[in-house]
Amino acid sequence: MKKSSLEDTANSRRAHNWVDPSFSNPSDERFWSGKREDKQFWDSQPECERSRKRKKDRSGFLRLTKSIENDPDEPWVDRYSPCSQGELAVHKKKIEEVENWMRGHTNPSKGGILILTGPSGSGKTATVQVLSLELGIRVQEWTNPSSVEPYYGSLPEWRLKGSSCSSQLAQFQEFLLRVNKYKCLKMKGDREAPDNRLILVEDFPNQFYRQPCGFHDILRFFVKNSQCPLVFIVSGSRSGEGSLHSLFPKEIQEELHISCISFNPVAPTTMMKVLKNILYMETEKQRHKSLYVPDKSELEMLCSGTSGDIRSVINSLQFCCLPDKGLFTLKKPPAVQLERTVSLSKQRRKRATSSREQEEHQAIGGKDVSVFLFRALGKILHCKRGNCEGANATKGASGPGLPFHLLHHHREVLLVQPESVVERSQTSGEFFSLCLHQNYLDFFSEIEDVDRACEYLSDADLLTGNWTIRHIIGDYGSSVATRGLIHSNSCQLSVGFKPLHKPSWCLVSKKHQNNSLAAQSLFRSFRLTPVSLLTQLLPYLAKLCNTTRSQAQIAVIQDVGQMSLRRCSGRLKLENLGDKEMGQEVEEEEEEHCRIEKDLQVSQSQLTTNQVLLEEEDLIIEEYESD
Amino acid sequence: MIKNRLVDVLKVQGGDFPHLLVYGPSGAGKKTRIMCLLRELYGPGVEKLRIEHQTIVAPSKKKIEINTIASNYHIEVNPCDAGNQDRVVIQELIKTVAQSQQIQSSTQREFKVVLLTEVDRLTKDAQHALRRTMEKYMATCRLILCSTSTSKVIGPIQSRCLAVRVPLPSKEEVCSVLTSVCKKEGLLLPPELAKQISDKSGRNLRRALLMCEACRVQQYPFSADQDVPEPDWEVYLRETANAIVSQQSPQRLLEVRARLYELLTHCIPPDIIIKGLVEELLNNCDGQLKTEVAHLAAYYEHRLQLGSKAIYHLEAFVAKFMAIYKKFMEDGLDAMMF
Numbered sequence: 001m002k003k004s005s006l007e008d009t010a011n012s013r014r015a016h017n018w019v020d021p022s023f024s025n026p027s028d029e030r031f032w033s034g035k036r037e038d039k040q041f042w043d044s045q046p047e048c049e050r051s052r053k054r055k056k057d058r059s060g061f062l063r064l065t066k067s068i069e070n071d072p073d074e075p076w077v078d079r080y081s082p083c084s085q086g087e088l089a090v091h092k093k094k095i096e097e098v099e100n101w102m103r104g105h106t107n108p109s110k111g112g113i114l115i116l117t118g119p120s121g122s123g124k125t126a127t128v129q130v131l132s133l134e135l136g137i138r139v140q141e142w143t144n145p146s147s148v149e150p151y152y153g154s155l156p157e158w159r160l161k162g163s164s165c166s167s168q169l170a171q172f173q174e175f176l177l178r179v180n181k182y183k184c185l186k187m188k189g190d191r192e193a194p195d196n197r198l199i200l201v202e203d204f205p206n207q208f209y210r211q212p213c214g215f216h217d218i219l220r221f222f223v224k225n226s227q228c229p230l231v232f233i234v235s236g237s238r239s240g241e242g243s244l245h246s247l248f249p250k251e252i253q254e255e256l257h258i259s260c261i262s263f264n265p266v267a268p269t270t271m272m273k274v275l276k277n278i279l280y281m282e283t284e285k286q287r288h289k290s291l292y293v294p295d296k297s298e299l300e301m302l303c304s305g306t307s308g309d310i311r312s313v314i315n316s317l318q319f320c321c322l323p324d325k326g327l328f329t330l331k332k333p334p335a336v337q338l339e340r341t342v343s344l345s346k347q348r349r350k351r352a353t354s355s356r357e358q359e360e361h362q363a364i365g366g367k368d369v370s371v372f373l374f375r376a377l378g379k380i381l382h383c384k385r386g387n388c389e390g391a392n393a394t395k396g397a398s399g400p401g402l403p404f405h406l407l408h409h410h411r412e413v414l415l416v417q418p419e420s421v422v423e424r425s426q427t428s429g430e431f432f433s434l435c436l437h438q439n440y441l442d443f444f445s446e447i448e449d450v451d452r453a454c455e456y457l458s459d460a461d462l463l464t465g466n467w468t469i470r471h472i473i474g475d476y477g478s479s480v481a482t483r484g485l486i487h488s489n490s491c492q493l494s495v496g497f498k499p500l501h502k503p504s505w506c507l508v509s510k511k512h513q514n515n516s517l518a519a520q521s522l523f524r525s526f527r528l529t530p531v532s533l534l535t536q537l538l539p540y541l542a543k544l545c546n547t548t549r550s551q552a553q554i555a556v557i558q559d560v561g562q563m564s565l566r567r568c569s570g571r572l573k574l575e576n577l578g579d580k581e582m583g584q585e586v587e588e589e590e591e592e593h594c595r596i597e598k599d600l601q602v603s604q605s606q607l608t609t610n611q612v613l614l615e616e617e618d619l620i621i622e623e624y625e626s627d
Numbered sequence: 628m629i630k631n632r633l634v635d636v637l638k639v640q641g642g643d644f645p646h647l648l649v650y651g652p653s654g655a656g657k658k659t660r661i662m663c664l665l666r667e668l669y670g671p672g673v674e675k676l677r678i679e680h681q682t683i684v685a686p687s688k689k690k691i692e693i694n695t696i697a698s699n700y701h702i703e704v705n706p707c708d709a710g711n712q713d714r715v716v717i718q719e720l721i722k723t724v725a726q727s728q729q730i731q732s733s734t735q736r737e738f739k740v741v742l743l744t745e746v747d748r749l750t751k752d753a754q755h756a757l758r759r760t761m762e763k764y765m766a767t768c769r770l771i772l773c774s775t776s777t778s779k780v781i782g783p784i785q786s787r788c789l790a791v792r793v794p795l796p797s798k799e800e801v802c803s804v805l806t807s808v809c810k811k812e813g814l815l816l817p818p819e820l821a822k823q824i825s826d827k828s829g830r831n832l833r834r835a836l837l838m839c840e841a842c843r844v845q846q847y848p849f850s851a852d853q854d855v856p857e858p859d860w861e862v863y864l865r866e867t868a869n870a871i872v873s874q875q876s877p878q879r880l881l882e883v884r885a886r887l888y889e890l891l892t893h894c895i896p897p898d899i900i901i902k903g904l905v906e907e908l909l910n911n912c913d914g915q916l917k918t919e920v921a922h923l924a925a926y927y928e929h930r931l932q933l934g935s936k937a938i939y940h941l942e943a944f945v946a947k948f949m950a951i952y953k954k955f956m957e958d959g960l961d962a963m964m965f
Contacts, residue, residue, distance in 0.1 A: 434936070437938070437939060437942075441877045441878075441880055441881045441884075442877075442881075445877065446877075447875045447876060447877060447880070447946065447949045447950050447953055448950050448953075448954075450877050450880060450946050450949075450950075451943075451946040451947050451949065451950035453946075454942055454943035454946040454947070455943055455946075455947070457942075457943065458927070458930055458934065458939045460939075461930075461935060461939040461940070462930060462933055462934050464935065465933055465934040465935045504888055505888075505936060505938050508888045508891050508892055509891070509936075511892045512892055512894055515892065515893070515894045519894065520708070521694075524678055524694055524696075525678070527658065527696060527703070529653070529705065529744055529745050530705075530707075530745075531653070531896055531899070532653045532654070532833065534895065534896075535858070535860070535895060535896075535899060536653070536654070536831070536833055536837065536858070537833075538894075539859055539860060539861075540834075540837035540838070540840070540841050540856075540858065542859065543841040543844065543845075543856050544840055544841060544844050560893055560894050561859065561893075563859035563862075563863045563889065563890075563893055
């Protein structure tokens, strides 16, 4: 009895050891601790268990056939996970890139850091797993320890593994250090157990998001004495890699020679191939069951609905192949019906189908379709309208045309829905209007049109200016801005490609604030109001040669007081808006803005809900009086 | 030299005075007069000033940091530094000042003075708070409010204060001040130059003195017809206005926008930009247009206050002007042709 309990504790302790996998006995399947998960990928170990979490545990087909018998309800994502390069739904060049890096950094056992970025479901983890399998590299993965764990164990045990009490950060550091330092013990049973290791970090300890400095220090330390490569997987959503910027700023990337490979969403054609393969294999296997087989158009619809996320595509495929047709079948696009109605114009038909398609996507496990800011802006600025004949054809249907005196307001039918474009751009309407404002002038030829567009933008700003009602009226503001811009551009120039720029306003207003704050704090002794300080004193101080002032004061004088009188100054550099960029930086700006507003709101709500706060305030006042 | 009506007020009241609201344009000498008044009250002790950094905790537990300038007898503060928390600053600051007694009330006055600057920029909230505070602490402190105009000061405050208007000095006064200052500095200022400076300064005495000093740096001994330097931003603004008048096209508007941004980064407030632009543009356009342009400017200046992002409204004003001006020129051309 006693002996067995001893053994138990030994076992459990072993489970928390660092170098366990090689001598853990095969029956002991649960050999992953809370701290990390060891995965082994050699074919010689068929008992190696599959992942519980994701499809990333690529395993051989041999095992798969076995597991199908065991578990027919297994998600297809896990069942058909790729196990060779050929099966990866990633572009060959990308795989090659990652492979080259891995080869280059494992063989002489020198370390290095690689970041893989890309939207979720683009095959980042799968690529690493498959490649490490092929190159014979052990993958050591970090997973965040769950904080509940120590409470499950009995007290003495909990004391024994004191490390559980230490912070995530310390554990992470220790993990990196140990994996880096110690090799796997070689046991007799292991055939050619590979020496090469690779550390995979996909779960970042939460602390790092708040204080990236600590993370950077750990990275620096790691790079200094690293022996094995370290791969980070940052799966940013499509809306910019926010965490990537904070965790790995440019300086760190350069300082530590971090290479960065970004994955694109899986292309629809590749996706189709994968889906067809899976369907084929499923139908082979489950011939006895009634499996609903979606046709090609339905598959295509699935692909386009999920914006390149292969995991969700496979999931939704399995979902819609369920035998129970009555509930889950996809509706076929009613193209046939549409073709019959000849009276509809071409354009309108296209619109009808496209909008219907969108609805379909939403219906079956699809994601919200998002558009990059660049494209969204382009959609508004290059606004596409129906051509004349289409308009003529629809005229009869849509009722009488505009009366004579309003005829100059006539425009062709819009092909885009401005509100939905703004919504899908994943930015606030205000920021979207700022971007439009920055770029719209390139698309206008007549000053009269510009005048009207400007007025609409100004109106939109008025609408969103009042923060108390902004959450209600903000959408109207962006609607006014976009539609106003589109409508006022009476003769659309057929401009070719135009580079779009980030709005300079954010930068300008920030500079304006900083400069005036600096000036006020440095020149307080003049006791002037800010306006007269900035418009009268500083410009003249710039003209006087004053040597008695401090360095900071002189800097401000030169910065604020002097203006270069040349035609265009290089102070404001236009930042090009990247193809796939989202308004990330400005998001921060917005956040700041929001914070200020929140403060404001707090102060305002205090006014209105004074009653509620009365008790608290009373307390404070008493304190004052006792003083 | 320049008559100080404030000190007269003091004499009439026999050493005591009600709350004061001193208003007048910038550079007219409001603060100078207030300091004269304080010295009259407390003696030279008020000129020992110190800059204090105060932290005030708002009821929302938010800390507001504000700088005050104080002597033993008075405290000067610009509540607008606290942004939209100015109400808290006014309440707390006046409360603390008013609750502490004067050290030697036998030899000194039994009240302290709180000098609030830029009262016209206070939020409505803060102004109402000020009204209550004024009544409450009348016994121990006097308020002197300083603002450029009374139009943004709410009625209740105006009626509780004795309003004193400080007008701009006349050109002759500016000239005489300039010559006397130059005499003290040991410089010889030709009367023509003094006249020129006072013309260009717009009777703003601070500006006139700064201009004079800049002239001194530029060239000494003075010559009667030397250039009086103007602030860079005014020159820049004038060039901007010229650019608007000379061509009306979207491309030009883009250039103008860049220039507006440049002005904004140099901390020129948007309403001053629009005012400067209008003045320059009005000089350049025909009498028929003037009313319309002025109306537009007023319209967009109002929107500037309501909206949150100034550039939209500045640009809308420029675009509107361009459109009107272009139409006017084209009509003029047509009329010439036929």
